Amino acid sequence: MGRTFCFSLKTIGHPIFHGSEEVRPSRSYTAVLDKSADRWKEIQIGPEDVPALSKLEEKYLGLVRSCQSEVYEEELRRLKKGKQLHSTSSLLALAPILSSDGVLRLGGRDERAKLPYDQLHPPLLPGSHPFAEKIIRAFHEHLKHVGTDFLLTYIRQHFWITRGREAVKRVRRNCTICRRNRAKPGEQLMGDLPYSRLDSGSLPFTRTAVDLFGPFEVGLARNRTTKRLGELFTCLVTRSVFLELVPSLSTSDFLLALRKFVSL
Numbered sequence: 001m002g003r004t005f006c007f008s009l010k011t012i013g014h015p016i017f018h019g020s021e022e023v024r025p026s027r028s029y030t031a032v033l034d035k036s037a038d039r040w041k042e043i044q045i046g047p048e049d050v051p052a053l054s055k056l057e058e059k060y061l062g063l064v065r066s067c068q069s070e071v072y073e074e075e076l077r078r079l080k081k082g083k084q085l086h087s088t089s090s091l092l093a094l095a096p097i098l099s100s101d102g103v104l105r106l107g108g109r110d111e112r113a114k115l116p117y118d119q120l121h122p123p124l125l126p127g128s129h130p131f132a133e134k135i136i137r138a139f140h141e142h143l144k145h146v147g148t149d150f151l152l153t154y155i156r157q158h159f160w161i162t163r164g165r166e167a168v169k170r171v172r173r174n175c176t177i178c179r180r181n182r183a184k185p186g187e188q189l190m191g192d193l194p195y196s197r198l199d200s201g202s203l204p205f206t207r208t209a210v211d212l213f214g215p216f217e218v219g220l221a222r223n224r225t226t227k228r229l230g231e232l233f234t235c236l237v238t239r240s241v242f243l244e245l246v247p248s249l250s251t252s253d254f255l256l257a258l259r260k261f262v263s264l
């Protein structure tokens with residue numbers, strides 16, 4: 001019943017189907033599905049519900065059963081009769097089991113692991129269902145908007161959502177806070193370079209800029225240190241550099257370094 005959920009709504013709305021004989025039973029079916037979709041819309045699950053959700057309290061257990069009966073009707077029917085799943089079932093790889101509380105849960109080979117039953121066999125939920133989406137959003141907000149991998153791993157301790165990574169990414173993509181946090185900051189457009197930077201025909205250091213950096217601690221003699229500054233001459237065209245060490249920021253020290261640079 002639930003597996004036809006998406007395409008029934010789309011195809012029945014198409015004008016080609018209006019008034020045809022085949023569509024009559026589908027229309028009533030659509031009404032049922034619409035009602036079901038409306039019902040899920042009304043259910044509110046917030047981050048404050050996560051502790052109760054994790055413990056799978058009775059209210060949420062009922063919702064899980066209801067969601068599963070919509071989507072996994074065939075699988076539930078077969079497992080209740082003790083039959084194997086159909087070879088085309090989407091849950092085949094998950095080896096689902098039916099627990100005593102009537103919930104379809106993840107199977108697996110970890111039976112002997114020292115973990116709680118709910119973690120070993122979390123309830124199965126379809127990733128495309130509104131209930132699963134609400135659960136993911138609640139966990140996402142409860143965990144303060146964490147990333148995809150952490151969120152998925154955390155949720156899997158309590159629920160096994162099919163196509164979970166896709167569903168988690170969808171929730172994060174639609175989250176206003178995450179979108180705002182991921183937004184790229186605006187960048188200032190830089191102005192044109194001055195002519196002095198582009199005078200490529202000139203000899204190196206024809207156009208030179210100078211700056212000082214530091215101070216640095218340098219060794220003078222054994223156990224004696226002092227502070228020195230670096231003086232940097234850079235060619236504006238080729239970006240070559242000439243470095244000189246100066247003792248202070250005074251004019252005389254600068255002029256000495258400049259004379260040394262010019263005399264080269």
Ligand SMILES: [Zn+2]
Nearest residue numbers: 145175177178
């Ligand atoms: Zn978020």
